[in-house]
Amino acid sequence: MKVSPAPFLFRGGIHPPDSKTATAALPLKDLPLPARLEVSTSQHLGAPAAPCVAVGDRVTAGQLIAKASGFISANVHAPAAGTIAAIREAPTPTGRTATAIIIETDADAPAGEPPYKPIPDWREQAPRSLLDRVAEAGIVGMGGAGFPTHVKLSPPGDKPIDTLILNGAECEPFLNSDNRLLIERAEQVWEGCQIIRRILGAGTIRVAIEDNKREAAKALAAAMESAPDDAHIHLLKTLYPQGSEKQQIYSVTGRTVPMGGLPMDVGCVVENVATAYAVWDAVVNGRPLTARAITVTGDAVNTPTNWFAPVGTSFADLVAASGGARDNLAKLIAGGPMMGFALPSLEVAMSKTSSGLLLFPRECVRPYRSMACINCGRCVEACPLGLMPNELSQAAEADDIDEAENRHVMDCFECGACAYVCPARRPLVQHMRRAKAVITQRRRAAAQQKKT
Amino acid sequence: MNTEQQNTAAGPELVVGVSPHIHSGASVERIMLDVVIALLPAVAAALYFFGLNAARLIVTCVATCLATEWICRRLMGRNNTLGDFSALVTGLLLALNLPPGLPTWMAIAGGVFAIAVAKQVFGGLGYNPFNPALAARAFLLISFTGPMTTWSASCIDATSTATPLGMVKEAFKAGAPAPFAMDGGLTLDFLLGNMNGCIGETSAIALLIGALYLLYRRVITWHIPVAFIGTVAIYAAILHAVNPAASMPVHFHLLTGGLMLGACFMATDMVTTPTTARGRLIFGVGCGLLTMVLRTVKTGAYPEGVSFAILIMNAFTPLINRATRHRIFGAAEAAKREARK
């Protein structure tokens, strides 16, 4: 049997209620094409893409509209045919602003040819050409951070990769986009995963799925039956943050990524299931990454839905399609509730990394007063990295950034486990983030000074 | 102003903050309330064994602590913190740590000291380095040694005016044999709390019930109580094995004095104790060792050492915290990699 429990378990972690039932059984629905799409040039980590169309241009579905600029960057394509209405600054779902290309869509446009040549016989093609396709198609890590996939898939020669981990943990509460993708499109995900392995030349494939998503695991196992392989599905104990790269690598392989290192340092690459699906679509169908699954849920939306929606759809359109928001809407979150970003308004467009949109009612956003740390140690128990959030946050609060740096605040990936359990309701993640921002700024300044 | 907001804001006013956007619901209030609930059996035992005197002390201490907390916050111009119940816990713990015959005004002095000097001058809950109730007890013990070690006005069958620990210490100091044998009847009496002592410390069974509740509610972890009580037991066992004539058996040391109250409620006060499991074990062992040293060294000024032991270990807490930091995920691997280079 290919399905078995994960052999290891990382230290720390928390058990938030998974709150997934509202949308777990709802099939992905294709969103009717919105009249307007706001496609950001910065949907990935690294340099924003450079727009290569002008206002007034007509574009076809899948046409390249912004080119990757620099090594860590990704192409951006038009999700639908239409006319470029404007190119201007717009807010991103991660709380920043970036140049966005606004497309007035043309619903009557014929479907047309896929923009890239399909490669159904990818098993016979050189890994290099497949990698180029991934780069062309503008594929990024769709689990959250949005790291350009083609960069991740071309590790330096001295870092041999022997394990590819397909991340289907989806440990964030509320979200079901990856879960539904696995249930409904398991074969495509599986094929995408094999394509990635061919690019990497990796030995084994390990699939990591939390044990509360047995249906997804079953669907994938069925898909894997038809494609015999030495791959293996590991059911992870439901524990947040199993979906985090380093924790997952440990749970699945028992290897520990060195502090400050990358998964490739221990011979692993972790790819999200949505990314695998996008790779399949790009290679087999020749279609760039322009649409993704997104869960719209929460107690302040009328009809929670799992959408398959074009990138650039404004959250206002998504919410409207989901039956609209209720009057008691008080918080709007792009992403999951643990690591997602609260948005100031619905006038923000979804990106390649938007896996969910949560609408929380006023009852869930009670104002509270954070207190002094009472030293209970729950955050220390919860931290999957073994950091001490209590002391780090106090150092940051006292502006003792050096102390925070010496105590490895930079390793914090802001999973939020500490703040979730804190009985004093301290904004621990915000303290960490601020300390990290200060340190990054200092390091940048120091590097600049070195140069001059 | 209102009309303008309506003009500009298209939707409702949204709250924007940093992730995570959900919370476990744990709160300081709930933790403190749990401690109060866990103390109820001990309070009941105190009322049963010491009657009105216990009621008088509990009411006095709680009222004093609450009032002092309110006044201090007022004077400092800060928010009212009566709602977090920490002053209530301090008041209860202080009362349970006092001998039944203590004059009311001394209890008031203790309450004021606990809140004003040991807690609020540091900025309130979370900042105090020493357990406020214990600091107040130590303060009273040093200032009013007589009343703090007079036990006459107490017990239902008061045959002696000293605590068992005091009687034993006096006897051994004088070179006499143990004043009583720890037979079954006496052990049961000690277990239930039928002896002289501070009003809340005598009933081991009531305190243990409370501790189990705290463990069940995950307010405390097992490390400190187990390490503390275990160390005392091992130390007492060794002492008894080496010299049975001049020492008391293990269960005597476990059931008498403030050990149960101290190990389950005072040494587990999270503000003043280490954060990591390892640190808590060290803390517990340190408390146990110090307690037994203070109890059994014949020349010591006080027959009981639990409160001082915990206070001294409180002082060590920052150093223990520093020494028992968790290993950071991947730090060892990073060091190895560095070494290879």
Added chain:
Amino acid sequence: MTSYILLVLGAVLVNNFVLNRFLGICPFLGVSKKLETSLGMSGAVIFVMTCAAAVTWCVDHYLLKPYGLDYLQTIAFILVIAAFVQLVEMLLKRYVPPLYSALGIYLPLITTNCAVLGVAVMNVQNKSGFVESTVFACAAGCGFALALTIFTGLREKIERADPPRAFRGVAIALVTAGLLSLAFMGFNGLVK
């Protein structure tokens, strides 16, 4: 042997120079902000105390006592101590400059650290022998080191505390020191 153990325990825990006799409060408050400096200070004090006790014992025994000059004790002892402190200062400045600048004014102030003089005078009062004096001095220095180390840990904690304006800084440190001393009173009488 037992008497030496008791002597040491007594000087470190029971009659701790800082927490029980309230001597040497100045460096106790002055250099207790960072563990690194307080450890350096501890080392310096142990060194000065031990050497000063040894030398003052000799001075007392071979110079003052024979000539009946007991009344000159304070002056003579201070002279010796001052010289030792100067020596430590030079050594540190030369070999551990960061520690030297971190200790700052508190290094020369060991001269006026009453604990050092206290040890010397107490040795005379107790009519201790040479070895006893030196051991006692070293133990007293260790007691100072212990108190300083614990207190530094506490100060690093209260540094992050939020006391009312009037209590910020040294005031809250003194309150903490008082409470620490209260805790150490539990050792009272343990060793006579």
Added chain:
Amino acid sequence: MITSILVVSGIGLVCGVALALGARYLSVEENPLIGTVTELLLGANCGACGYAGCGGYAQAIVAGEAPPNRCPSCTPEALAQISAALGIAPIEAAAREVALVLCRGDDEQAQKRFVYDGITACAAAAAVGGGDKACRYGCLGYGTCLRACPAGAIEMVNGVARVHPELCISCRKCVAACPRGIIRMVPAASHTHIFCSSRDPGATVRKVCKVGCIGCRICTRLAEGAITMDGTLAVVDYKQPLDNEELPAKCPGKCILKV
């Protein structure tokens, strides 16, 4: 009597010789001037000079890396003494400058985009969705400058920071602390200021704030060169005299005030 004198001087002599030997073999070179200058610098250690404390600044002065007039608390006499000690020509004291918060968009005048929930500190608030103030250049009002000010010269008035110039010690800590960069050092002698830092076009400013510069340029004409335009923002050029009493009343954005 003689014995006592002899004994004490004997001990003193031995110690003296020991120390002399120590000084001979363990000494470390140090410029005595640094000590002199440090003493003259008053020792406020405010950091206004940009160095780590007065000692660091003194070192820099003696090394010739910095002029001695960077200390705002230094009296002219002390400055003269420092120059004399260094053996250089006396240096003029710089004109006193005070910090000024270039925003008056308080809770009543300026819009907010959302309800901020988090740490009460400006840098932290600015990092959350770009800050809750609708104006990207407005004072966030979470008091980071107030806590940075060693002189207690900053007060929060209705959600906007205000510097009390009479208390300001010109240390520039608030200037460095403000994540929006809207605190500026201005001559203490100037009293008319433009309290806005928004570089947004006038229409945008109007939408979000009732007291913002809309870039109408009326003030530039009235001020005869003492106010210049930096894009759409009017900026006072403090090198020029500015004594037009009508300015505050004539500003349609109501952001020019005489204080």
